[in-house]
Amino acid sequence: QVQLMESGGGLVQPGGSLRLSCAASGSFFSPYAVGWYRQAPGKERELVARIIRNSSTYYANSVKGRFTISRDNAENTVYLQMTSLKPEDTAVYYCWVVASGKNYWGQGTQVTVSS
Secondary structure, eight states: OEEEEEEOOEEEOTTOOEEEEEEEEESOSSOSEEEEEEEOTTSOOEEEEEEETTTEEEEOTTTTTTEEEEEETTTTEEEEEEOSOOGGGOEEEEEEEEETTEEEEOOOEEEEEOO
16 A cells, blocks of 8 residues: 655745655555646646656656656655746646556645746
């Protein structure tokens, strides 16, 4: 079983930065994939960024060049560094892990980009 706890969300002005963290606990070894999804009001949940195994990364077109996903295997933590934030980045951000053939989700953290 894997438990995920996100932190780092909040209110930021357009053009600002935030770093989201996702701390994973529980018994698992080398997750197959880690990533971040987001869901804005009235919209479907969408994939923002992911790392498969330890190397292959993916970013949604809307965040390429602005967001960076990384992981600290020693700390079982996944990060999402977000820069040049835009109002359209406003959403609840969810941490996602695939381990032992199962999908795990965090509870979500709100990111609001507004002046």
